[in-house]
Amino acid sequence: MKILLFLCLTIGGYACNTQTINKNNSHSSINKSERDKSAISKIVSDSTVDKFYTNKSKLELIDSSSLKLYDLYENFQDFNIKEFVKLELINETVYNNPITQ
């Protein structure tokens, strides 16, 4: 009987502990995700094209996890793409709330 009681307490204790760890992990990942999203939102809303053109030599996207820089214009072809198109980052609000005719 003592052995049975010991096993119940051990397994129960482990289960509670695991639950706590999972909860903490998920809480932590939500915070990180929210933090990343808010960081992207801030970058996009702050990064008007004129500002990029003024302060940077080229337009850049910022990787929210590794903070590497990416060139919007980079492509596999040998012609200068800037002669054909102009690329600009815009805010999500503009995309999702257009004025319809």
Next chain:
Amino acid sequence: MKLFIIIPLHSNLILKSKENITLIDTILSVKLSNGSQSDSNRIDFFSSPYFEETKPQYEYIGHIDDLGVFILLLHFWEDSDYRFYSTITGKELLQTLESPEFSPKGDKFISSYTSPYYEVTDLQLCKITNTNQKEIRFETVWNIEFKNWMMVEAKNNLIWISNNTFILKVLQSNYFWNKDGDFNKENFQYLKITLL
């Protein structure tokens, strides 16, 4: 904040025609509109019963009556493309990787294709010429393959806001896939592209 004005897409004019199309087994037959009422005034497309690399399976997408063309989607083994045919002669006029998204004036369109294998997005700009002639002509102005960002889906992720400007909903290529093997549903960014 400045908001853009959305103009109805010309691609809404791609309409499926029931009276001009028949599909019997693997034969897709499209009626041509050159005035003749004879049975020979049709063009037949013979689909392969299997997915093959060289012989396609034909899927009817629709007619664009304003341009005098109909569009078919050709399915190959691990590949596909869209082809434009004249409704007068049945002649193939153009090939694109994806369905067209026309500019508001309808004089050009963008076909955008995302390759999940190479993790790049191709943009193809086509212009419509000879609009005063009997048969329309398409000119591919450029094809561009970008490295660092990808569109998730062609449809519903491209919006024309003027006749020379459109917006794409994109992901950085590094964020295209999530851990479950599906494409990412977060971290979208928005590119405004102006044709110069």
